Amino acid sequence: MSELDEQIQNRRDKRQALAAAGVPVYPHRYEWDLEPTDVKTKYAAATAEELEALGLRLRVPGRVKAIRQQGKIVFLDLHDGREKLQLFIRKNQIPEADLQILDHLDLGDQLGASGQLIRTRAGELSLMVDGLTFLAKALRPMPEKWHGLADVEVRYRQRYLDLASNEDSRKVFETRAAIVRTLRTFLEARGFLEVETPMMHHIPGGATARPFKTHHNALDIDLYLRIAPELFLKRLLVGGIPRVYEINRNFRNEGISTRHNPEFTMLEFYWAYADYRQMMDFTEELIAAVAEAALAVQGKAEVTWEGRPINLARPWARLTMREAITRYAGLPDERLDSLESLQAIFAERGLAAPAGGTYGHHLMALFEAVAEEHLFDPVFITDHPVDVSPLAKQRPDDPRFVERFELYIAGMELANAFSELNDPDVQAERFRQQLTAREAGDAEAHLYDADYVRALEHAMPPAAGNGTGIDRLTMVLTDRQSIRDVILFPLLRPEAD
């Protein structure tokens, strides 16, 4: 028998022994008063004398994280995922039936304990136990108590073990929850209405990406998991919801990396009567509020990336895409003015020509190649080329460019926003151009969405829209360099066997 099988058998035997002694091994409920974390926070300051005078009797549930036996007394740590509460058990002061439980307990078991709250001589807040309730058996051994679980593969595949043994991991997901909560609070306070739009699309749109394909049997039609909610949310602007947002999953059938998971969470919001400049101000405020909440949860004073502080002081820098290239590549602005000139730069630098091959594709690719990695503190990169921005409104003074920005922090694109194109005829023309690009081999060019154009024909108010990646925002605010560390169950290949 292998060592693991032996441990499992031991634990099964103990469970059997308890059942034979008449102990319900999987009871249906447990009446409890406080969890360990709440006990710790409420009575952190109480002295031994105060607790004695109080004579507080509590029932506390949790997972057994440590057992320290010392002759006829047993110390036991009960954990609720955040904090532990120590149980102090005198074996001769609990009922015979509960002694059975104690004698058949293993690390990892779920247990309820009743008793009086005291402080030990060593000063540890503890429950002086007078009764135990068995709640569930851990048939498998927990990861080691001191080093926790280090194997990244197991941490991702068996996240329950990661959460149960690594406090840091729990903290990341608490922070993520605070980030989403703060986004909602901020937007709700400003009159934005939360909506849910379809995840299954006939025409995948609103972003440049390859979709997942699926099939509906009863209708016998192919459907696509959405790559963005954008076109539906803007239909809602037409419908008379001038401030609207959605926080939900997008799906993109592309490579996996430290910054990409096939399903990821996006906030998209649309703000009628505003343009992209107002949206920049709004975004600064929004992200600053979220950062503050994230720091509070983590008990940190500043946002850091790989230990290096990120300066979130406002106002944040704003650079046009051409200015960013000029600054970081040392290229004069005049050389960024034509496709021919850009192609010459690509040739000089040995850069591969981008898919699509237009002026805009080249400018965007050049920006990503030379500037992106330098953008550590928050910066808005603005004024993208029109041919890579088919849903954005052109600049009145230079229609080759659009009123758009991307927010970069720690070298990562966190948000993408623009003044929304609302002229149906221009939009129709942009869609046609995308189709042409598609026919020329650009697999990610947008599809023509006739109903969306029809919606614009009913008049969409001028508006600014913003899409912010929640996973990446969480990465930045928790100093995690892999997106898998901020997604509870990241996509992995299935396990062998």
Next chain:
RNA sequence: GGGCCGCUAGCUCAACUGGCAGAGCAGCAGACUCUUAAUCUGCGGGUUGAAGGUUCGAUUCCUUCGCGGCUCACCA
């Protein structure tokens, strides 16, 4: 998909240039009435990711495969 790296006991990790696979924690048995990584005594636990190959001998070298990490490509 390409390149590089990793996979040893339940967990965390050792094992020199190819020469008897180890430690701590966890487990099992015992001692101990204020411990908190408790301590002390003793014991058990391995298809070294899988399959082949080279060799007197492979955790170690080679090949293929699996899974993971980083990175490039793609992208948000």
